[in-house]
Amino acid sequence: MTSAASLCIVEPVQAEADRFTSAGTWERAGAAWTSEQKKRLICCRVFAETHDVRTFVFSTEEGLPISFEPGQFITVSAEIKGQPVTRCYTISSPPTRPYTLSITVKRVPGGAMSNWLHDSLKPGGVLQAHGPSGVFTPTSHPAAKSLYLSAGSGVTPLMSMTRASIDLGLDRDIVFVHSSRTPEDIIFRDELRRLAAESSRLEVIHVCEAVGNEPDWKGPVGRLSLELLLQRVPDFKEREVFTCGPAGYMNAAKDILRRGGHDPSRYHQESFDIGAAEVERDARQAAATSNPVAAERRQTYTVRLARSSSTFTIDDSQTVLAAAKQAGVAVASSCSQGICGTCKTRLIEGTVDMRHNGGIRQREIDKGMRLLCCSRATSDLVLDL
Ligand SMILES: Cc1cc2nc3c(=O)[nH]c(=O)nc-3n(C[C@H](O)[C@H](O)[C@H](O)COP(=O)(O)OP(=O)(O)OC[C@H]3O[C@@H](n4cnc5c(N)ncnc54)[C@H](O)[C@@H]3O)c2cc1C
Structure with a gap:
């Protein structure tokens, strides 16, 4: 039986979830500006x-x-x-x-x-x-309880999410664990303190590696750990987790959650660490180059640039962006991780294996666009460059 009383409880909760998790909410909030x-x-x-x-x-x-x-x-x-x-x-x-x-x-x-x-x-x-641009947003991952984990400047996306949730007056349960070097490196410290004081369902925990110039620091000292989560966020397994920070921090966070039995499908992360992505790729390329067997088996293709008619060769250990840069071709690029979409280019002929991280929409792929930073050639290519 559906009583008026139960409707009163169910409806606001649903409406509240929609306000935070529906892309439409944000589209209505202002004029469209596309990537x-x-x-x-x-x-x-x-x-x-x-x-x-x-x-x-x-x-x-x-x-x-x-x-x-x-x-x-x-x-x-x-x-x-x-x-x-x-x-x-x-x-x-x-x-x-x-x-x-x-x-x-x-x-x-x-x-x-x-x-x-x-x-x-x-x-x-x-x-x-x-x-x-970007898919690191709660819109596609509705959850009543969240755990935000960040380190250093990785606090920024989680701060936008926290501010939005509080501005909308949502009764969301957020635990925000932010790691900094020392207390004086804590970004948004005063605002987070104020927001936590104002909202009974936001808890902010600052973890500092060292006390620095604040010897009377009362918060946890050290790094994010499973022990800290078990002690301060005992229900972390029930929470949708959003993580942002340097690559090393995110690897550690992921490992801690895995060891703690958190469901990996409820884990979302964004990396700012372009250097790490490039270092990893350079290491892969170096390994491929130094291994004579792998080098012999490597497939090489030709890339032709339709506007300038210039050509360069590429092998299957390289991304198209890396090979273009190596050949001295100026291509606008930024994140190198298939996130930002800066290197989006039309593929006129040929096929690539593209592994992006949300920087391109399906309708753009359908129109022949590709992100060069995360595409590897699987045939000769002609690019609209
Ligand atoms: C999706 C996303 C969101 C981001 N959001 C934020 C944010 O909110 N706040 C924030 O602060 N950052 C953010 N970043 C990171 C930001 O984009 C930049 O990477 C960062 O600010 C560094 O850029 P830069 O131009 O100052 O440094 P770069 O010029 O890119 O240099 C980075 C490092 O590489 C070294 N370096 C540069 N060139 C060379 C070379 N030729 N040889 C050897 N070393 C070299 C530099 O000395 C430096 O240490 C984000 C990144 C991404 C991908």
């Missing part, structure tokens, strides 16, 4: 989060609202020292505040874009960016 579309973003505010992390707040040139999903990123480009540089940055602000968007950037020693942003981008400055 293929470049816009000029006007910087309205810059502020320090820690000694080496800054948040940059932007509005669009037209002042229109922007729609995106919590956890998505934009792909920004700038000319730095005469060279075009493109990088991905997660939108750290929530889609519930659609008139501005923020990115929160850690300064990377020797890094082109992060240093340029920190040193040169001031309020009133302009940044070019391609629209929101």
